[in-house]
Amino acid sequence: MIDQLSPSPDSKEYNFYFGPAHAGSGNFGVKLIIEGEKVVRARSDPGYLHRGFEKLMEYRMPLQNAVLSDRICILESLNWNLIHAEAVDELMNIEVPERARYIRVIMAELSRIQSHIIWFGVFSKATGFDTGFKVAFGYRDYILDLFEMITGGRVYPAGYICPGGVRRDLPENAPDRIRKVLNKMDEMIDLEQLENSTLHSRTKGIGVLKLEDAIRLGATGPVIRGSGMRTDVRKDDPYEVYDRFDFDVPVRKEGDAYARYQIGIEELRESVKIIKQALKDLPDGDAIAPEFKKPRLNAKIPEGEVYIRNEISRGEAGMYMVSDGGTNPYRVKIRGPSFLHMIPVLEYLFKGVQIADVPAIYWSLNICPADLDR
Amino acid sequence: MDMGLIPTLFKNFFSKPMTVSFPDESIPIPNEYRGEHQYDIDKCISCGLCSKICPNRAIEMVEAPEALKDDYPKRYPKIDIGKCCFCGLCQDICPTNALTLGKNVFLSTFDSSTVIKYPITKKEE
Numbered sequence: 001m002i003d004q005l006s007p008s009p010d011s012k013e014y015n016f017y018f019g020p021a022h023a024g025s026g027n028f029g030v031k032l033i034i035e036g037e038k039v040v041r042a043r044s045d046p047g048y049l050h051r052g053f054e055k056l057m058e059y060r061m062p063l064q065n066a067v068l069s070d071r072i073c074i075l076e077s078l079n080w081n082l083i084h085a086e087a088v089d090e091l092m093n094i095e096v097p098e099r100a101r102y103i104r105v106i107m108a109e110l111s112r113i114q115s116h117i118i119w120f121g122v123f124s125k126a127t128g129f130d131t132g133f134k135v136a137f138g139y140r141d142y143i144l145d146l147f148e149m150i151t152g153g154r155v156y157p158a159g160y161i162c163p164g165g166v167r168r169d170l171p172e173n174a175p176d177r178i179r180k181v182l183n184k185m186d187e188m189i190d191l192e193q194l195e196n197s198t199l200h201s202r203t204k205g206i207g208v209l210k211l212e213d214a215i216r217l218g219a220t221g222p223v224i225r226g227s228g229m230r231t232d233v234r235k236d237d238p239y240e241v242y243d244r245f246d247f248d249v250p251v252r253k254e255g256d257a258y259a260r261y262q263i264g265i266e267e268l269r270e271s272v273k274i275i276k277q278a279l280k281d282l283p284d285g286d287a288i289a290p291e292f293k294k295p296r297l298n299a300k301i302p303e304g305e306v307y308i309r310n311e312i313s314r315g316e317a318g319m320y321m322v323s324d325g326g327t328n329p330y331r332v333k334i335r336g337p338s339f340l341h342m343i344p345v346l347e348y349l350f351k352g353v354q355i356a357d358v359p360a361i362y363w364s365l366n367i368c369p370a371d372l373d374r
Numbered sequence: 375m376d377m378g379l380i381p382t383l384f385k386n387f388f389s390k391p392m393t394v395s396f397p398d399e400s401i402p403i404p405n406e407y408r409g410e411h412q413y414d415i416d417k418c419i420s421c422g423l424c425s426k427i428c429p430n431r432a433i434e435m436v437e438a439p440e441a442l443k444d445d446y447p448k449r450y451p452k453i454d455i456g457k458c459c460f461c462g463l464c465q466d467i468c469p470t471n472a473l474t475l476g477k478n479v480f481l482s483t484f485d486s487s488t489v490i491k492y493p494i495t496k497k498e499e
Contacts, residue, residue: 060429061427141392152475158408168406171406
C-alpha cells in the first residue's frame with residue numbers, strides 16, 4: 001500500500017523517510033512525499049513494535065497478564081497495569097481495599113509525571129534544545145528511584161498494580177521520599193517554563209489542529225485539550241478515587257504545537273497536586289484484597305465482558321476483556337491512545353508543512369509507538 | 375529584567391552533578407529490588423508452583439544429577455535467566471521461601487552457559 005504512494009518518475013516529488021530507525025521517531029516510520037521543502041502528503045508506517053499482547057493475554061492468567069501489561073507502553077507501564085487490574089477487578093467483582101486505591105492513584109500519577117517529563121525531553125530535542133533533553137531525563141530518574149524503591153524495578157514494575165490491589169505495600173519512608181521528589185518536580189516544572197524565542201518560532205502556529213478536525217479524527221487527551229475541548233476521563237468518568245481530589249483540566253484554544261506543549265507542563269502541576277492530596281489522605285489497612293494475598297493458579301474469571309477506560313498521559317486508553325469462565329481471559333482488546341494520534345491526526349497535520357516542522361509536530365502529539373503497535 | 379538562564383547557571387556551578395561516577399560509587403539498591411534468583415535447595419519442597427506461575431516459562435523442573443540422586447530424589451527448578459522478566463511471581467508463590475530474588479544486578483555475561491541456573495551447582499556435585 002505504501003508503494004502506491006510513490007511519486008511518478010517525471011514528477012518533482014520525492015520520498016523522504018522519517019524513521020523507523022531514526023533516533024527522533026522511535027520504532028515508527030513516516031513516509032513523507034516531498035516537493036522542494038514542503039511535505040505534499042504523509043503516510044504512517046506502523047508495525048515495527050508489534051508484540052501481539054492481545055493474543056498473548058489469552059494464554060495467561062490475570063496475574064501473569066499484569067506482568068505483561070507493563071510492556072504495552074514502556075514509558076508509562078504503571079498506567080497500563082492499572083487499566084488491566086481494573087478490568088479484572090470488575091470482571092471478578094473484587095472489593096479493592098481503600099489504601100490500595102490511593103496507592104494506585106499515587107503510582108499512576110507519578111508515572112504520568114515521568115511520562116510528561118520524557119515528552120518535554122524529546123520535544124526539546126526535536127526543536128533543537130539538547131540541554132532540555134538531558135535535564136528532563138536527569139529529573140525523571142528521581143521518579144525512577146521511587147519506582148525502584150516501591151515496585152522493585154526502575155522501568156518495569158512487573159505488575160505492581162495487580163488485580164485486587166497492589167503487590168506490595170508502600171515502604172515506611174515512601175511518603176516522605178515522594179514528597180521530596182515532588183519538590184524536585186516543582187523545580188523541573190520551573191525549568192520547563194523557561195522559554196526563548198527559538199521555541200516560540202519553532203512551535204507557535206505550527207501543526208494547527210482545529211477542534212472540529214480533532215473530534216473528526218478521534219484525538220483524545222492532551223491533543224484535544226490543546227485544541228480547546230475540556231475532556232478528561234478522570235473528571236468525566238472518575239475511576240479509583242479521582243473524584244475525591246481537587247484538580248483542574250488545563251485547556252488551550254490555539255491547537256498548535258506550542259499549545260499542546262503547554263498543556264503538558266500544566267498537567268504536571270495538576271499531577272503534583274493530586275499526589276500531595278492523596279498522600280495526605282492515605283488511609284491505613286491492607287494493600288491487597290485477602291483473596292489475592294498469595295498468588296493462586298486456579299482463580300477463575302467469571303463469565304462476562306467489560307470495557308475500562310482510563311486517562312493516561314497520552315490520552316484515553318482502554319481495555320476490553322471478555323471471559324468465558326476459565327482461568328484465562330477469552331479475548332482482550334487494547335485501545336492505545338497513540339493509534340489515532342499517529343495515523344489519522346499525524347497524516348492530517350503533516351499535509352503542507354515544511355520538513356523542518358516535522359519533528360516538532362511529531363513530538364507535540366506525545367506519541368508512543370509501543371502502545372500503537374502493542 | 376528577565377534574567378533567563380543566568381540564575382540556573384550560577385546554581386549549577388556550585389551544585390553536585392546528577393550522576394555518580396560508576397564503578398567507584400553507585401546508587402544504593404533498595405531492599406525490594408528484583409535481581410538475580412537465590413535458591414535454597416534444602417528449603418525446596420519440589421511443589422513446582424514456580425514453574426507453573428512463571429509468565430515466560432523460564433523455570434523448568436529437572437532432576438538432580440545421578441551422583442546426588444540419593445540426597446535429592448525429587449525435581450528442582452532450573453532457571454533460565456535469559457528468559458526471565460524478573461517479575462517476582464515465583465518468589466511470591468513459593469510456600470517455603472526457597473526461591474527469592476536477590477540484589478545482584480550485574481547479570482551481563484559473555485558466556486551463554488552461565489545464563490542458566492541449575493538447582494545444584496557443579497561445585498556441589
